[in-house]
Amino acid sequence: MKVLHLSTHDIDGGAARAAYRLHTGLQDIGLQSQMLVQEKSSNDKTVIAPKTRLFQGFAKAKLTFESLPLKLYRQKKNTPFFVQWLPDRIIPKVAQINPDIINLHWISAAFMQIETFPKLKRPLVWTLHDMWGFTGGCHVTGECDRYKVSCGACPQLNSGNEWDLSRWTWQRKVKAWKNLNLTLVSPSSWLAQCARSSSLFQDLRIEVIPHGLDIQKYRPINKDFAREILKLPQDKKLILFGAIEATSDRNKGFHLLQPALQELSKSGWKDNVEVVVFGASQPENPPDLGCRTRYLGHLHDDISLATVYSAADVMLVPSLQESFGQAASESFSCGTPVVAFNSTGLKDIVDHQQNGYLAKPYEAEDFAKGITWVLEDEQRLQKLSFYAREKAQQEFTLELQAHRYSALFQEILMSANKSSFSN
Known part of the structure; x- marks a missing residue:
């Protein structure tokens, strides 16, 4: 079986x-798998991307033109929104590779035009990484559920017009x-249920397969040794927060984390904990998180x-x-x-008070309570750690994911x- 993955990037994001x-993972179980991407960051020979500077420049120029329709919406929110209206060069490359089946992934940022899908002439599997597939252009819908009908009057475009870009x-x-x-x-x-309730995908077959990861790479390392390498204190409880654009992407919840940590500090933990942030460098004017904070960058x-x-x-x-929440599954592993x-997707990963804590959405006070609950009892913390690793071993291995897809x-x-x- 020859599988081709279409993705804007290979390892960036x-x-x-x-x-x-x-x-x-598919390669490890013996399948012939390749990736076709717009921008390649790895040195993997099975990942195919434009080789010449001309084509690389063309791809970046497309991204500029892709955003032109959004110029009509000057009050648009600062969130990703793609209409995928520009032609692409994917069909000849797919024909050259000649796969049996195509697995679509995140194909925004002007990589693949909406109208290209039927031209692929192969059975398609689309792994949903966000909500773009069934919306009028946004990737995270927030409180909006207009994707259940036909979009229009898009709150992310700050539009009151039913016949808008969405x-x-x-x-x-x-x-x-x-x-x-x-x-x-x-x-x-959660994402499967959203797709089923959408007007675009309500009649399609939808399967749930959790993302996998290499649990031999993501495995417990001696805590003292890990802290020594990173020059982190040995005598404090360390609270970790991290994501791509960890402090600037509102969807990652930093604005909710800040009051939760301040609440934690007020409850007597200030001198006993430190916060470690990755995915962001220390800002010029660091926010007050209630206790000492270290920024590790990307x-x-x-x-x-x-x-x-x-x-x-x-x-x-x-x-x-x-x-889904790969930061959670990686942490568990x-x-x-x-x-x-x-x-949302984190409910599939975290089992309340078994391997972590699920706070009431979106209450900073209960989030702080959850942090305290995890940290306050050392014996409980050891059990939570054991069951976190166990869940990763049972449900999030690459091998299990690959066999399910195969x-x-x-x-x-x-x-x-x-x-x-x-026929």
């Missing part, structure tokens, strides 16, 4: 890393995708991430919406419990072959 992990994008998807041989895979039950490799997870006593994931809100691919191809034979 959470969705890209998830796609690349699946790609390597409606136009939604209609293009309806027209282009109406007869696709398309199966959806969601990494969480960590890009698995070893560094596994080390910082292992150094911490608890990982905080205060996100508003997560399709390193034996570090997680505090998160009892919402079985799905085989089933889809058999069905397609039967249909072709009968």
Whole structure:
């Protein structure tokens, strides 16, 4: 079986890393897997990207032109919004690779035009990494549920017009995708339910397969050793928070984390804990988090991430919406419990008071209570750590994920072959 993954990036960003992990997992179980990307950061020969500077420059120029329609909405919120209206060069490359099945991933940022989907002429599996597939252009919907109908009057565009850019994008998807041989895979039950309730995907097959990771790379490291490497204190409880654009992306919940940590400090923990932040450098005017805070900057490799997870006593994931929450599964794999809100994809990872704590959405006071609950009893903390690692071993391994996808691919191809034979 020859599998081709389409992804804007290979390892740059959470969705890209998830796609690349699946790609390597499929190779490990014997499948022929390749990735076709717009921008390549790895040196993996099975990842295909534009080689010439001309094509690389063309890809970056496309991103500028992609955003032109958004200029009409001067009051637009500062959130990702893509309409994917520009032509692409994907079809000839796909024909050259000649895969049996195509696995779509995060294909925004002008990588792939909406109208290209039916031209691929292959059975399609789309791994949802956010909500863009069934919206009029946004990736995180917040409190808006207009994707259940037909979008329009988009709050992220700050538009009161029913026939706005989001409606136009939604209609293009309806027209282009109406007869696709398309199966959806969601990494969480929550995102699957959102897709099922959408007007675009309500009639499609949707499977839930959690993201996998290499639990040998992400494994518990001796805490004292990990802290020594990172020059972190040995005599404090370490509270970890991190994500790409950790402090600037509102969806990652830093604005909720700050009052929760201040509440924790007031309750008597100020001198006993330190906060460690990765995914962001220290700002010029650091916010007051109630206790000493260290900023590690951006960590890009698995070893560094596994080390910082292992150094911490608890990982905080205060996100508003997560399709899955790889920071939580990575932390679990390193034996570090997680505090998160009892919402969206994180509910599939964290089991309340078994391997972490699920706070009431989106109450900073209960989030602080969860941090205290995890840290205050050393024996309990050891049990939480044990069960965190155990869940990663049981549910989030690359091998398990790869076998689930392989079985799905085989089933889809058999069905397609039967249909072709009968016709």
